Amino acid sequence: AGAALQSASAAAPVHHHPSKGVPLTILFGTESGNCEELAGRAKEIAENQGFMPTVRDMGSFTPESLAKETNLAVIVSTWGEGDPPDSASTFYKAVMDKSCPRLEQSRFSVLALGDTSYEHFCKIGRDFDQRLEDLGAKRYYPRTDCDVDYEEPFQKWLEGALKSLAKVARPEPARAVVVNGAASKSAPVPSPAANGLVYDKKNPFPALLKERILLNGTGSIKETWHLELSLEGSGMSYEPGDALALIPANSQDVVDAIIDSCCFDPRERVTGNAGSEVTLREALTRHYDITGLSKNVLKKYNEKAASDKITHLLDPENKDELHNYLWGRQVVDMLEDFPLKGLTGGELVSILRKMPPRLYSIASSFRAHPDEVHLTIAAVRYESHGRQRKGVASTFIADDLSAGGTVPVYTHKNKNFRLPEDSDTPIIMVGPGTGIAPFRSFIEERAVNGDKGANWLFFGDQRYNYDFLYQLEWQDYLKKGVLTKLDVAFSRDQPEKIYVQDRLLQQGKEVYRWLEEGAHFYVCGDANRMAVDVHNALLKIAQEAGGKSEEQAQTWFEDLRKQKRYQRDVY
Ligand code: 2AM
Numbered sequence: 019a020g021a022a023l024q025s026a027s028a029a030a031p032v033h034h035h036p037s038k039g040v041p042l043t044i045l046f047g048t049e050s051g052n053c054e055e056l057a058g059r060a061k062e063i064a065e066n067q068g069f070m071p072t073v074r075d076m077g078s079f080t081p082e083s084l085a086k087e088t089n090l091a092v093i094v095s096t097w098g099e100g101d102p103p104d105s106a107s108t109f110y111k112a113v114m115d116k117s118c119p120r121l122e123q124s125r126f127s128v129l130a131l132g133d134t135s136y137e138h139f140c141k142i143g144r145d146f147d148q149r150l151e152d153l154g155a156k157r158y159y160p161r162t163d164c165d166v167d168y169e170e171p172f173q174k175w176l177e178g179a180l181k182s183l184a185k186v187a188r189p190e191p192a193r194a195v196v197v198n199g200a201a202s203k204s205a206p207v208p209s210p211a212a213n214g215l216v217y218d219k220k221n222p223f224p225a226l227l228k229e230r231i232l233l234n235g236t237g238s239i240k241e242t243w244h245l246e247l248s249l250e251g252s253g254m255s256y257e258p259g260d261a262l263a264l265i266p267a268n269s270q271d272v273v274d275a276i277i278d279s280c281c282f283d284p285r286e287r288v289t290g291n292a293g294s295e296v297t298l299r300e301a302l303t304r305h306y307d308i309t310g311l312s313k314n315v316l317k318k319y320n321e322k323a324a325s326d327k328i329t330h331l332l333d334p335e336n337k338d339e340l341h342n343y344l345w346g347r348q349v350v351d352m353l354e355d356f357p358l359k360g361l362t363g364g365e366l367v368s369i370l371r372k373m374p375p376r377l378y379s380i381a382s383s384f385r386a387h388p389d390e391v392h393l394t395i396a397a398v399r400y401e402s403h404g405r406q407r408k409g410v411a412s413t414f415i416a417d418d419l420s421a422g423g424t425v426p427v428y429t430h431k432n433k434n435f436r437l438p439e440d441s442d443t444p445i446i447m448v449g450p451g452t453g454i455a456p457f458r459s460f461i462e463e464r465a466v467n468g469d470k471g472a473n474w475l476f477f478g479d480q481r482y483n484y485d486f487l488y489q490l491e492w493q494d495y496l497k498k499g500v501l502t503k504l505d506v507a508f509s510r511d512q513p514e515k516i517y518v519q520d521r522l523l524q525q526g527k528e529v530y531r532w533l534e535e536g537a538h539f540y541v542c543g544d545a546n547r548m549a550v551d552v553h554n555a556l557l558k559i560a561q562e563a564g565g566k567s568e569e570q571a572q573t574w575f576e577d578l579r580k581q582k583r584y585q586r587d588v589y
Contacts, residue, residue: 037184038068043087047076047094047106047142049586050261050377051432052168053131057093060176067180077105078580081112085119089183090155092146095131098545100138104586105434105579110142113149125186126150127159127179129172134165134371135310137341158182166374169219219375222265222426223252225391227419233394238484241397242452243416244381247427250389254428258383258459259435259587262391263375265304265426266414272309273302275350276366279357286363291372298363306370309348309410313340316352318369323358346402376411377430379542379587381455383462391427394455394487435540435587441469444537446529448552450478450507450518453543454487456587460540465500473500474532478507478518518548519555529556530563538583545588556584 042064046057057073064071074083076094084090095103102110112118128150130143140163147161159182162175217223229246247262249255256262277284277298284299291305302308313332320328331340349370353361382392397416398409408417419425437460438445447457454477461473475492479485486506495501505521522529533539541552553575560571578584 037064037180037187040069040089040184040187041087042069042071042089042091042183044071044073044091044093045076045079045084045087046073046092047103047109048434049095049097049103049105051430051434053093053095053103054433055431056129056131056168056172060091060093063176064180067184069180069183075105076103076109079109081109081115081118084113085121085124087124089158089187090124090126090150091179092126092128092143092150093131094128094142094146096133096136096138096140096142098136100136100141102142104588106142108576110145114145118149118153121150121153121155124150124155125158125183126155127157127175127183128161129175129179130161130163131168132163132165133374134314135307135312137313137344139163139165139312139314156186158186165371167372217252217254218428219263222263222375222428223249223254224424225249225252225427226424227421228390230415230419230421233487235484238481240451240480240485241399241416242485242487243393243395243397243412244488245393245395245415246382246387247391247393247425248389249391255384256380256391256429257431258380258437258463259432259456261377261379261430261432261587262393263377263428263430264393264411264415265373265375266411267304267418268302268308268373268410269408269413269418270303272348272350272408273299276302276308276353279350279353280361280363280366282363282366288364288367298367301363301367305373306367307373308350308370309407310371311344311347311349311352313344315349315369315371316340316344319352319356319358322361322365322369323356325356325358328356346407348405348407351403351405375428379432379435379452379455379459380429381458383459383466386462386466391429392458394452394458396452432587434582435542435585437463438471438538438583440471441467442471444472444474444502444532444535445540446474446476446532446537447540447542448476448518448522449540449542450476450548451487451543453541453548453588456542457540458488458491461495461500465495465498472502472532472537474503474505474537475501476505476507476518476521478509478516478521480508480510482506482508482511517551519551522552522555523558526559526563530559533578533583534564536583538585539578540585540587542587543589549586549588 044057044060046053048054061071061073128143128147130140132140151157159179162171164171225247228248231244233242233244234240282298286298287295288298288301290296290301316328317332331343378393380391381394395412395415397412400407449457457475492504496504507516507518507521509515509517541549557571557575560566560574
């Protein structure tokens, strides 16, 4: 040992190791896999600097084990209305609870992931940060809150945190360590992506649209699209359960509305999201988020506008008023409601955030469709505050992307949504609406591999006649025996609503039997209502079919989760 290894993304060359042997527990809470991925990368970089890092998942961690740690790096995301990642919720509650042990011996730093377009931006990271301090732990580096574009802040945080930790963990001045005379030579820096074939966020692949089919029949109030994109020549591949990130363009109506509202010159040269100069029209079309109106954008706008009305809204006393104002409004509404004379296009883009990529669960198996990726996307269209609004990515693919056109994409691994390792293991899949997507991928994969495991699908949507997504495919799989059981819930075909969780409950005994036999259980789709109701249905099944008490059902469920036999992909 000795020669200073250097990761491509590590910040400074390390000639000696003041951090040598310093233990570091990187504790992550993840929903989509981002925090887990960052934890893995942090471990690698810390290791290269001489730390002794371990990565732990909040999903299988307790406050008691927390109290045993000296140095902690916490990486956690916030979802929806300020919720922890589902798998981290038990740990989160336990740490916030009065019974959590004191942490006088610990040091910590928090990296919080979130989305500034939500009111409770990075709430969970902030809660941990405050709580660990209250419990007596010492903060060795300030918390960093990241928006969806977290790469740069992550790298800065990690660099700063490791530097600070190395100082406090080893207060004595580091003596130069001479190892085999090689200490002064730094290792050669590996050139990243030498083959030039790595497509990622910074360098997405322009995927060609091969096919776009409307899955709903005429008469439906839904608009769900099946999309086939070509990955030919990219060298990209993916596993069932992965997502595809897609970088949309803003609709020209919305770009024009902004340009008109401020009488901008669309040819004005402004700074694009990668630092180079582009025209204002190009910047508003492809580089920035021009629809999401958040408190953050309003605050930055007010630094220029100094409007009494905005100042009033931003006062913490008037939180509810701010919430009401932001609801259903976009950047163009702000520009019209609080006009600012003399605002330039360059000033406007400087307060906007970069265009965030949108993640969609992949609906195909790569082995079944080599060099293709399929998606199932519901077009979002609604009216608010007197304007017709459109979901940016979903209507980009529905309205603006034409056959032969391309869309920039890259794949996003989701290690928390995977088929069982053993192909004989039975699976139960619950995927109403576009939640069906990853299960099409699962079934295609199992069919193409000739896997023996039984497959049970629960699908739901509004009406049998118009909204039975991929109906012919499912019926074909049933006939061939690939699909073992199919249960459907069409909510609007009868006076009372019937949802997937009602079907689960009706089949409670059988569902419980499958789970007792080792089945894995998957849920994909709406996070706010459906996934919660399905969770509760499972708890009820454990009580009714499994004869468990409420508490036993809870433990049974936690066990399922710990064994990674209950997995969710919800949004
Ligand atoms: P609805 O629109 O008739 O309420 C896919 O969108 C399907 O999910 C639709 O049939 C929708 O029914 C249904 N759905 C709505 N709320 C749900 C919930 N809480 N749990 C399960 N499914 C729900």
